[in-house]
Amino acid sequence: MGQVWGYRGFGGAEVQEFFERPDPSPGPGEVLVRVEAAGVNPLDHLLRSGHVPTMNGEVPFPQVLGMEAAGTVLALGDGVTGLAVGDRVTGFALTFAGTYAETTLLLAESTARIPDALPATWAATIPVAGTTALDVVDQLDLPSGASVLVNGIGGGVGIAVAQVARDRGLVVTGTASAAKRDLVTALGATFADYSEGDVVERLRPSAPFDAVVDTVGGESLRALAPLAAKPDRVISVGDFSVTEIGGVAVERRLGREGLERVARLMVEGRLDPHITATYPLARAHEALALVESRHATGKLVLDLSL
Numbered sequence: 548m549g550q551v552w553g554y555r556g557f558g559g560a561e562v563q564e565f566f567e568r569p570d571p572s573p574g575p576g577e578v579l580v581r582v583e584a585a586g587v588n589p590l591d592h593l594l595r596s597g598h599v600p601t602m603n604g605e606v607p608f609p610q611v612l613g614m615e616a617a618g619t620v621l622a623l624g625d626g627v628t629g630l631a632v633g634d635r636v637t638g639f640a641l642t643f644a645g646t647y648a649e650t651t652l653l654l655a656e657s658t659a660r661i662p663d664a665l666p667a668t669w670a671a672t673i674p675v676a677g678t679t680a681l682d683v684v685d686q687l688d689l690p691s692g693a694s695v696l697v698n699g700i701g702g703g704v705g706i707a708v709a710q711v712a713r714d715r716g717l718v719v720t721g722t723a724s725a726a727k728r729d730l731v732t733a734l735g736a737t738f739a740d741y742s743e744g745d746v747v748e749r750l751r752p753s754a755p756f757d758a759v760v761d762t763v764g765g766e767s768l769r770a771l772a773p774l775a776a777k778p779d780r781v782i783s784v785g786d787f788s789v790t791e792i793g794g795v796a797v798e799r800r801l802g803r804e805g806l807e808r809v810a811r812l813m814v815e816g817r818l819d820p821h822i823t824a825t826y827p828l829a830r831a832h833e834a835l836a837l838v839e840s841r842h843a844t845g846k847l848v849l850d851l852s853l
């Protein structure tokens with residue numbers, strides 16, 4: 548049996564609660580892990596709220612929150628290759644398995660071994676924010692010296708995009724609120740304060756940007772999109788209506804190779820997930836509430852050793 552943090556029906560934070568579940572047993576292509584750390588992401592509260600329509604009505608309750616985790620392999624299902632019991636790994640959870648939990652099931656093909664030097668808390672941020680950033684920058688495939696505007700540069704994905712882009716020689720500008728100025732500057736990016744005055748007018752002299760990477764969506768995306776050199780150089784990670792304005796959605800690759808590449812960037816000192824707070828499982832609600840406020844800085848991570 549293990550403690551998990553989840554919900555018994557769709558709703559706000561009030562539907563969240565602890566419960567116990569038996570350790571799941573891994574089916575074909577699945578890996579049972581002892582969770583050491585779990586990333587906290589916007590999709591966690593969006594799923595809990597029932598705001599992902601494709602899944603409404605098909606969700607077995609109770610649900611466990613969380614979709615990414617780092618930990619140690621306890622058991623392997625049939626057909627799993629490249630992983631062994633005792634390996635330290637990071638990966639995506641099996642649908643409906645959840646990772647705000649002491650044990651969970653990861654998808655073997657979306658799980659990778661991690662270097663000994665990599666702390667579990669960092670590794671837990673690789674599947675969602677880390678590989679999204681990698682996919683964005685790979686998809687843009689811009690030459691060194693090209694310019695990128697990152698909308699929402701202070702969040703988990705934005706911070707990672709900024710670093711992967713800088714690592715490829717791109718010139719990065721990012722929008723964030725005033726409190727994130729020092730962080731953005733430390734990333735080697737030019738800071739653009741969206742919380743005061745008209746950020747579009749302030750950025751216009753620097754336009755066109757060779758690409759606009761959007762992590763915010765909605766009106767903010769639509770306001771900044773014209774600053775891109777061409778409509779199809781606007782790429783959004785969270786607002787798939789970007790295609791209505793000629794932009795593109797990030798194409799996610801969820802395989803082992805991307806996880807390994809991001810882990811390497813981390814151990815080589817080229818990518819820091821900027822974990823601004825860690826929480827024990829017992830305080831998962833605080834971490835998720837901060838992400839749900841839409842103004843978190845960097846990554847928030849559950850550390851099961853706390």
Ligand SMILES: NC(=O)c1ccc[n+]([C@@H]2O[C@H](COP(=O)([O-])OP(=O)(O)OC[C@H]3O[C@@H](n4cnc5c(N)ncnc54)[C@H](OP(=O)(O)O)[C@@H]3O)[C@@H](O)[C@H]2O)c1
Nearest residue numbers: 589679699701702703704723724741762767784785842843
């Ligand atoms: N497609 C995928 O596989 C995938 C993967 C990961 C994430 N996503 C999506 O990407 C989005 C971002 O995820 P995340 O993990 O980076 O979220 P996050 O860590 O919670 O960060 C959100 C950031 O947005 C900033 N922000 C809010 N309103 C803004 C505005 N008007 N202009 C500029 N910045 C603004 C906030 O900073 P301030 O305090 O400065 O406002 C905050 O730092 C979410 O919608 C998420 O679901 C998609």
